[in-house]
Amino acid sequence: MDFIVVQFLNGVASASSLFLVASGLTVIFGVTRVVNFAHGSFYMLGAYMAYTLTSQLPRGSLGFWGGVIGAALVIGLVGALLEFVLLRRLYRAPELFQLLATFGVVLVVQDLTLWTWGPEDLLASRPLSLRGAVDVMGRSVPVYDLVLIAVGPVVLAALHLLFHKTRWGTLVRAATQDREMVEALGVEQSRLFTAVFFLGSLLAGLGGALQLPREAASLNMDLAQITEAFVVVVVGGMGSILGAYLAALLIAILQAFGIAIFPKITLVLMFLVMAVVLAVRPYGLLGRPQAVARVGGSSLAVALRPAGSWSKTAAAVVVAVLALSPLVLGDYSMTVLTEVTILALFAASLHFLMGPGGVVSFGHAAYFGVGSYAVAMAIKYSGLPMLVAVVGSPVAAGMLGVAVGWFCVRLSGVYLAMLTLAVAQIVWSTAIQWDGLTGGDNGLLGIWPDDWARGRWVFYLVILTISAGGILLLRRAIFAPFGYALRAARDAPLRAEASGINPGIVQWAAFVLSSALAGVAGGLFALAKGGVFPTYVAIGRSIDALLMVLLGGVATVTGPLVGTAVFVALQDELSRFTNVWRFILGCVIILMVLAFPEGVVGFAARWRRDPDA
Amino acid sequence: MLEVEGLAKSFGGVRAVQGVTFSVAAGEIVALIGPNGAGKSTCFNMLNGQLRPDSGRIVISGRNSTGLPPRKVARLAVGRTFQVAQTYGSMTVRENVQMALIAHRREFFGLWRRASDLHVEEAMALLDRVGMAEQADRSCGVLAYGDAKRVELAVALAGGPKLLLMDEPTAGMAPAERTALMALAASLARAQGIAILFTEHDMDVVFTHAERVLVLDRGRIIAQGTPETVRADPAVRAVYLGSTAPVGASHAGS
Numbered sequence: 001m002d003f004i005v006v007q008f009l010n011g012v013a014s015a016s017s018l019f020l021v022a023s024g025l026t027v028i029f030g031v032t033r034v035v036n037f038a039h040g041s042f043y044m045l046g047a048y049m050a051y052t053l054t055s056q057l058p059r060g061s062l063g064f065w066g067g068v069i070g071a072a073l074v075i076g077l078v079g080a081l082l083e084f085v086l087l088r089r090l091y092r093a094p095e096l097f098q099l100l101a102t103f104g105v106v107l108v109v110q111d112l113t114l115w116t117w118g119p120e121d122l123l124a125s126r127p128l129s130l131r132g133a134v135d136v137m138g139r140s141v142p143v144y145d146l147v148l149i150a151v152g153p154v155v156l157a158a159l160h161l162l163f164h165k166t167r168w169g170t171l172v173r174a175a176t177q178d179r180e181m182v183e184a185l186g187v188e189q190s191r192l193f194t195a196v197f198f199l200g201s202l203l204a205g206l207g208g209a210l211q212l213p214r215e216a217a218s219l220n221m222d223l224a225q226i227t228e229a230f231v232v233v234v235v236g237g238m239g240s241i242l243g244a245y246l247a248a249l250l251i252a253i254l255q256a257f258g259i260a261i262f263p264k265i266t267l268v269l270m271f272l273v274m275a276v277v278l279a280v281r282p283y284g285l286l287g288r289p290q291a292v293a294r295v296g297g298s299s300l301a302v303a304l305r306p307a308g309s310w311s312k313t314a315a316a317v318v319v320a321v322l323a324l325s326p327l328v329l330g331d332y333s334m335t336v337l338t339e340v341t342i343l344a345l346f347a348a349s350l351h352f353l354m355g356p357g358g359v360v361s362f363g364h365a366a367y368f369g370v371g372s373y374a375v376a377m378a379i380k381y382s383g384l385p386m387l388v389a390v391v392g393s394p395v396a397a398g399m400l401g402v403a404v405g406w407f408c409v410r411l412s413g414v415y416l417a418m419l420t421l422a423v424a425q426i427v428w429s430t431a432i433q434w435d436g437l438t439g440g441d442n443g444l445l446g447i448w449p450d451d452w453a454r455g456r457w458v459f460y461l462v463i464l465t466i467s468a469g470g471i472l473l474l475r476r477a478i479f480a481p482f483g484y485a486l487r488a489a490r491d492a493p494l495r496a497e498a499s500g501i502n503p504g505i506v507q508w509a510a511f512v513l514s515s516a517l518a519g520v521a522g523g524l525f526a527l528a529k530g531g532v533f534p535t536y537v538a539i540g541r542s543i544d545a546l547l548m549v550l551l552g553g554v555a556t557v558t559g560p561l562v563g564t565a566v567f568v569a570l571q572d573e574l575s576r577f578t579n580v581w582r583f584i585l586g587c588v589i590i591l592m593v594l595a596f597p598e599g600v601v602g603f604a605a606r607w608r609r610d611p612d613a
Numbered sequence: 614m615l616e617v618e619g620l621a622k623s624f625g626g627v628r629a630v631q632g633v634t635f636s637v638a639a640g641e642i643v644a645l646i647g648p649n650g651a652g653k654s655t656c657f658n659m660l661n662g663q664l665r666p667d668s669g670r671i672v673i674s675g676r677n678s679t680g681l682p683p684r685k686v687a688r689l690a691v692g693r694t695f696q697v698a699q700t701y702g703s704m705t706v707r708e709n710v711q712m713a714l715i716a717h718r719r720e721f722f723g724l725w726r727r728a729s730d731l732h733v734e735e736a737m738a739l740l741d742r743v744g745m746a747e748q749a750d751r752s753c754g755v756l757a758y759g760d761a762k763r764v765e766l767a768v769a770l771a772g773g774p775k776l777l778l779m780d781e782p783t784a785g786m787a788p789a790e791r792t793a794l795m796a797l798a799a800s801l802a803r804a805q806g807i808a809i810l811f812t813e814h815d816m817d818v819v820f821t822h823a824e825r826v827l828v829l830d831r832g833r834i835i836a837q838g839t840p841e842t843v844r845a846d847p848a849v850r851a852v853y854l855g856s857t858a859p860v861g862a863s864h865a866g867s
């Protein structure tokens with residue numbers, strides 16, 4: 001009994017900080033419809049800022065609370081500034097580009113934080129008055145936990161009053177419920193949006209500041225927190241604050257018991273909860289249906305044309321040059337080229353789903369990772385020949401795609417993005433926690449090609465043949481009846497249905513094809529790197545794939561290939577010559593989104609007024 | 614061809630359609646008219662399978678289609694055009710028709726052959742019939758609205774329908790274009806023995822082309838018969854004008 005009570009209190013205490021961050025995210029989304037990846041960065045900044053302020057201010061309760069509130073206010077201002085400088089230029093851009101831009105902000109903030117506060121984890125000391133513990137049923141519970149337990153409902157009540165008893169709050173609620181009203185606001189709108197960003201970011205900063213005495217401020221808080229906050233928001237229902245609190249409680253309490261009873265399950269647990277909730281209630285506990293995400297906006301309504309004879313010749317020349325490149329390139333360049341070749345297939349597989357399919361996968365690394373682990377395990381544990389092992393990768397990844405795709409074609413917009421992200425996180429934590437099979441954090445090493453393929457030219461030819469074959473298959477599929485049916489289901493689902501097409505089945509099949517080919521890319525990657533690691537499934541890799549596709553342009557067919565080359569070149573060159581590559585990459589992403597919301601190839605195609613891109 | 618019996622549908626408290634019974638014979642051109650909100654689109658959406666009726670029965674060509682999804686209804690040789698034209702904006706005009714032909718033949722899982730090489734002649738013949746052959750290679754996303762409606766007609770015909778459901782086929786078009794489009798649809802249908810059920814606000818269009826008229830008001834059929842009998846019906850006049858002037862003397866509805 002005492003165990004249950006103590007774990008319960010522990011869970012409720014953790015729920016508060018999670019709720020603060022999630023409520024900020026949900027308020028911002030509700031009004032502006034921006035899914036703000038940088039929200040996790042504000043949480044992290046809140047913790048760092050609180051560290052600085054509390055260590056400058058005099059010790060004691062006053063200094064502590066002053067520091068916490070000061071940090072929250074500063075972060076609120078930073079959020080308002082971000083809205084004012086960047087995001088307001090993107091409200092008309094497709095949802096995905098907003099996401100991409102906020103991800104650029106995440107990268108920039110990571111390096112700025114590193115410069116300002118250094119790489120060490122920073123732990124603040126609690127003021128004396130909050131240090132003790134209280135005896136609850138024979139076990140001690142920290143006083144600070146009790147304070148946190150109170151904070152959640154207090155903030156919930158304050159937000160309720162703000163939204164129901166003030167004119168401004170009424171405006172916010174109206175804006176959340178009625179998009180057209182927001183458009184009609186005109187000048188008021190931009191002030192409202194800035195204010196909403198201030199409030200939302202303040203809540204994230206407060207969450208980070210309050211978490212500081214429990215958990216050291218560290219540089220990887222941002223992505224960890226944003227993932228959890230997304231799950232909470234999605235489980236609670238986008239735009240619903242009460243929903244966010246209930247979801248935070250549900251998840252934090254389950255986590256608390258999970259850690260105590262079966263520690264291995266904790267990373268997965270939250271995502272399992274989310275998958276179950278979304279399967280039963282596709283709009284979350286208290287959410288309402290939302291409009292479908294505008295994947296590429298109007299830029300998708302461009303007719304795609306198959307390659308003309310000129311383009312075909314050009315493609316053949318590129319492949320021939322690539323095939324001969326091992327004769328002239330050095331080892332380092334070959335490593336990079338191999339990587340680009342494999343990632344191009346990965347990006348093409350995501351593009352197939354996102355572009356023609358209009359289905360955005362935020363966790364495409366799941367299929368890449370499953371493919372790579374399938375190959376690694378087949379070679380390591382069964383000693384299968386390389387090519388046989390590689391055949392296993394699309395099978396394994398495709399089977400995951402069958403399961404996930406079934407859910408995905410029933411969801412849309414942000415919910416779809418979050419479910420795919422959740423699946424990737426489940427695969428990632430499985431890779432880390434099932435160490436008997438996957439080698440855990442250390443991964444599986446010594447996954448080398450068969451003897452006949454060890455020579456660098458032969459090996460590259462194998463990689464090139466399989467990757468180019470996969471890309472060719474996807475290209476053919478785009479211009480074949482299947483790709484047309486997929487675009488039909490995206491462009492006008494009612495018409496597709498009325499013509500005898502089942503849009504759900506077509507999208508599901510596309511999901512499976514795309515995940516299978518992502519799996520092939522993962523399998524090749526394992527061979528090229530000589531091993532597999534959980535980072536292959538990490539959220540960063542899913543984002544990389546999105547960046548490659550979006551940099552090149554969703555509405556074009558060659559786009560993802562160019563995007564891959566640009567992306568790998570940027571990342572690689574930058575990390576070789578500077579230690580602030582995240583900062584630069586983030587700035588480049590932001591500038592690119594501002595300058596070419598249709599992607600590089602999309603922009604070039606429009607510039608030439610030639611849809612044959 | 615089409616028999617509807619006791620069809621009903623409510624949205625929350627709103628009884629959009631209640632106890633609607635009628636039939637359409639093979640090759641017959643029938644108009645379903647009524648003021649805004651009368652339940653016409655709701656009827657169409659039930660006939661085509663987009664909405665599941667609360668009660669009632671729909672029989673198409675002798676097969677009970679009640680509750681079937683739109684793609685299964687389409688397989689019973691039912692074509693449909695929408696109140697707001699639904700075309701594939703990322704495809705050319707010809708590809709829109711080709712897609713319909715591919716769908717009709719269930720070839721849409723093909724991964725290798727080019728879709729734009731399939732059924733070219735058939736697609737061009739259909740486009741020729743609706744007068745869109747010259748624009749075959751334009752992107753459907755950039756068409757004038759009236760042209761998109763013509764493409765939609767060609768697409769609906771591609772499935773070889775025996776029954777064509779047209780919800781406000783001329784909405785949003787200029788008056789001259791309206792008459793032309795409906796005349797085109799009617800002549801194509803007569804030539805091939807296709808039955809048409811259409812809704813329309815423009816009474817000139819209705820009385821020129823319909824062989825029979827059904828009048829819907831607040832979810833119920835209040836009159837039906839030849840254009841002449843319906844035009845003279847006092848209940849219809851009351852609904853349309855609140856007066857005794859003959860319907861069609863001015864353009865009713867909106």
Ligand SMILES: Nc1ncnc2c1ncn2[C@@H]1O[C@H](COP(=O)(O)OP(=O)(O)O)[C@@H](O)[C@H]1O
Pocket residue numbers: 624627628629647648649650651652653654655656
């Ligand atoms: N999806 C829906 N949800 C709620 N009410 C609806 C819905 N569709 C139609 N209605 C209501 O049903 C009635 C009939 O609408 P509709 O069939 O569109 O009429 P019409 O096409 O004749 O103008 C109207 O009162 C309308 O408000």
Ligand SMILES: [Mg+2]
Pocket residue numbers: 653654655696
């Ligand atoms: Mg209507």
